[in-house]
Amino acid sequence: MRVRAVLPAALLLAAHAAAQDPGPAVRSVQTADGSRFVLVPTSGPPVVHWVVASRSGPLADPPGLEGLAHAVTAASLSGTGSLGSLDPERERAALAEEETLEARLAAARGQAGTQAEAAAAQLARARAEAEALGDPLAFERALRAAPASGATVSRLPQATLVEVVATLDGLPRVAELLLARREDAVLRGWRERLAATRRELGAARAVSPLGAAHEELLRLAFQEHPYRRFLPAAESLREPTRAEAVALYRRVQAPPRTLHVLVGGFDVPAVEAMLQRVFDRTGLWKDEAETAPRAHPGAREGLIRTGNGGGVLVAHFLPAPPAPASLLPLATWLGDPDEGHVVSALRAQGHPQARVQAWLPYPDWDGGTLLLEVFDPRVRSDQDTRVLAAKIAQLLDEAGTQPPDAAALERTHSALRAARTRAFAANGPLAVHLATALFVEGRAAEDVLRGDPRLDAAGLQRTAAGLFDRERRIVLRVLAARPTERGR
Numbered sequence: 001m002r003v004r005a006v007l008p009a010a011l012l013l014a015a016h017a018a019a020q021d022p023g024p025a026v027r028s029v030q031t032a033d034g035s036r037f038v039l040v041p042t043s044g045p046p047v048v049h050w051v052v053a054s055r056s057g058p059l060a061d062p063p064g065l066e067g068l069a070h071a072v073t074a075a076s077l078s079g080t081g082s083l084g085s086l087d088p089e090r091e092r093a094a095l096a097e098e099e100t101l102e103a104r105l106a107a108a109r110g111q112a113g114t115q116a117e118a119a120a121a122q123l124a125r126a127r128a129e130a131e132a133l134g135d136p137l138a139f140e141r142a143l144r145a146a147p148a149s150g151a152t153v154s155r156l157p158q159a160t161l162v163e164v165v166a167t168l169d170g171l172p173r174v175a176e177l178l179l180a181r182r183e184d185a186v187l188r189g190w191r192e193r194l195a196a197t198r199r200e201l202g203a204a205r206a207v208s209p210l211g212a213a214h215e216e217l218l219r220l221a222f223q224e225h226p227y228r229r230f231l232p233a234a235e236s237l238r239e240p241t242r243a244e245a246v247a248l249y250r251r252v253q254a255p256p257r258t259l260h261v262l263v264g265g266f267d268v269p270a271v272e273a274m275l276q277r278v279f280d281r282t283g284l285w286k287d288e289a290e291t292a293p294r295a296h297p298g299a300r301e302g303l304i305r306t307g308n309g310g311g312v313l314v315a316h317f318l319p320a321p322p323a324p325a326s327l328l329p330l331a332t333w334l335g336d337p338d339e340g341h342v343v344s345a346l347r348a349q350g351h352p353q354a355r356v357q358a359w360l361p362y363p364d365w366d367g368g369t370l371l372l373e374v375f376d377p378r379v380r381s382d383q384d385t386r387v388l389a390a391k392i393a394q395l396l397d398e399a400g401t402q403p404p405d406a407a408a409l410e411r412t413h414s415a416l417r418a419a420r421t422r423a424f425a426a427n428g429p430l431a432v433h434l435a436t437a438l439f440v441e442g443r444a445a446e447d448v449l450r451g452d453p454r455l456d457a458a459g460l461q462r463t464a465a466g467l468f469d470r471e472r473r474i475v476l477r478v479l480a481a482r483p484t485e486r487g488r
Contacts, residue, residue: 026445029272031279034255038438038445039271040263042427046168048264048271049431052178053439054252057158057364058226062248065240066232067197071190072249073160074153074197077139078188080180084138094130095186095242101126102241134188142177146170154432155197157230158364159440161432168266175278182253183283190245204231208357209375210313212306213478217313220300221369221474230363254285259439263431301475303382310379312389314396315362315369315474316467322365324441326463329455331360333404333412334396334464335372341408342372345395351376351388365441369474370467372396385477393473400465403457413455 029037056069078084085091101123108116140150148166166174204211215231222228229236240248251257262271318327334341335358343356355375362371372392379388404412423433437448 033282035279037260044265046265049428050164051261051431051435052162053259053435056160058229064238069252070155070160071194071197074193075187075190076185077151078136079139080184084135086133091133098126099243136188146173148174216304217476250284261435263427299473303477305479305481309377311375311478313476315371330463331358396468403461
């Protein structure tokens with residue numbers, strides 16, 4: 001089964017629907033500075049997988065600054081004001097001058113060309129001086145000396161994960177380094193990180209045959225909601241200032257807005273005492289009200305010409321709060337590209353070359369959708385797309401009234417059971433999946449580790465009946481671009 005999961009947590013959540021298992025013990029801890037920790041002791045060697053989750057993506061990035069939250073989080077691993085600076089005093093002065101000159105350059109825009117050119121030249125010199133005074137590898141060397149692994153960074157649609165693997169002996173030093181990284185990051189190389197992140201966002205349009213249509217689907221589904229900026233157009237982006245980068249970093253890294261997950265062979269009371277001792281202060285947190293995204297509209301339908309083939313995208317808004325443990329089995333049953341209900345039915349109805357992909361969640365669990373993407377090279381006219389869309393709608397409607405047969409249910413159950421085995425096979429993947437599931441979805445750790453009841457046909461039918469509401473269905477029909485439009 002190869003249902004496309006936008007978040008790695010989907011693998012873990014699929015696994016939990018497959019069997020009941022009490023799982024390892026878990027303890028939730030909050031330290032004096034407001035940091036939240038989930039401690040999961042397991043059998044095995046005295047090695048700890050530590051994952052820090054923080055918000056990124058369109059719910060964190062201001063409009064026009066897409067990619068910045070992930071970029072600054074990744075850049076925070078390039079060291080602090082004291083760790084990685086060849087001359088801390090001169091570097092601080094160069095960075096302060098950079099921020100001053102950026103403000104001056106912004107004020108000079110629209111004035112005489114020579115003034116703007118002079119400010120730009122001064123700014124380039126300040127940036128070059130600051131760069132020359134930094135050693136971006138010093139932080140990684142300090143981690144390895146702890147001893148621990150170097151940090152790895154993963155970008156998810158709505159979060160960024162930083163992972164470090166440490167020995168028990170090195171854990172206190174790793175804690176000190178992660179605290180320093182949060183409170184005093186210089187963000188060396190953040191512009192290069194931002195450019196790389198934006199290249200990744202641009203490449204996301206080519207993930208599927210209908211990938212270029214996803215931006216239009218987001219526009220239809222979300223309008224003013226930040227999810228509309230999930231795949232930002234290049235022309236909508238602007239270059240942030242260092243002051244903006246620092247301000248966003250301090251916001252997304254504030255202790256109550258992050259989550260730490262530690263999995264490995266350790267003594268819980270000892271690790272908890274160490275964390276309470278180290279994470280006892282912060283200069284980042286202000287009790288700011290979170291701005292709730294605008295609600296999405298109801299049902300919408302559209303047609304777009306793009307690429308070299310035709311098909312249909314159908315999205316349904318997830319319930320609030322979402323129930324991943326029941327939604328993922330439904331997506332697996334319906335959207336598996338090889339044996340799923342939709343592709344099997346379409347091939348039997350005269351679409352032998354149909355290709356189906358399920359995306360769950362799209363783009364995120366909180367207010368997102370379940371997206372079914374159907375591509376068929378034989379779809380060549382507007383009428384073809386209408387016929388295909390009607391067939392898909394009928395299949396989804398029937399899913400709410402006709403439960404899967406025993407063979408389909410067993411295939412789905414087998415896939416989910418295999419996923420659970422893979423997810424719990426090692427502490428590293430488990431830590432990553434737990435951090436994603438808990439941070440993005442807000443599930444309780446005990447709930448995730450315990451697992452959910454075995455699948456049943458009636459349960460899948462009820463989930464489908466509740467999800468596939470025609471009144472809130474987004475349908476985007478896709479046709480190949482006309483010859484004069486291709487390559488634009």
